[in-house]
Amino acid sequence: MRNKKKYLGKRILAGIIDYSLVLISMFTMIYLFGVPNNDGGYSIEGLPAFSVFVIWFFLTIGMEQLFGATIGNILNNIKPSSITGDGLKDTISLSQSIKRHLLDLIDMSFFGLIGVILISNTENNQRLGDLWAKTKIVEV
Secondary structure, eight states: OOOOOOOHHHHHHHHHHHHHHHHHHHHHHHHHHOEEOTTSSEEOOSHHHHHHHHHHHIIIIIHHHHHSSOHHHHHTTEEEEEEETTEEESSOOHHHHHHHHHTHHHHTHHHHHHHHHHHHHSTTOOOHHHHHHTEEEEEO
16 A cells, blocks of 8 residues: 655755755855856865765765754654665664765756656655665654
8 A cells, every 4th residue: 555645845845955055055165165266156176175075965964864864854844764674664774874865866856856756656655765775754
């Protein structure tokens, strides 16, 4: 039997919140540590450029490991849970979190259309990252 609770609106809002925080943080780092370039913007190179990855990692994977959900998920009362052979575990592993977020770019392609289609048409309402990680979203 299909789980009809997709939490689509909450998931979209959570994604907007999370990636807005990531982008704001990244632009701030680029502005603070970058150097003006020929295009009128800023460029960041070397070790400070790695901070962009660190920000993304902390705000997505790190938050899930520390608090069980990202900031956007917490604000929307949803969280990822592991799907195991014997049912649903409450927490997800580090490797599951990494898998979930490595595919965010694909899931959010075409204004999130790929993720919405998958959520609407998979047995556990999973996006591509959730399918790979064997996770699903539940309400807290």
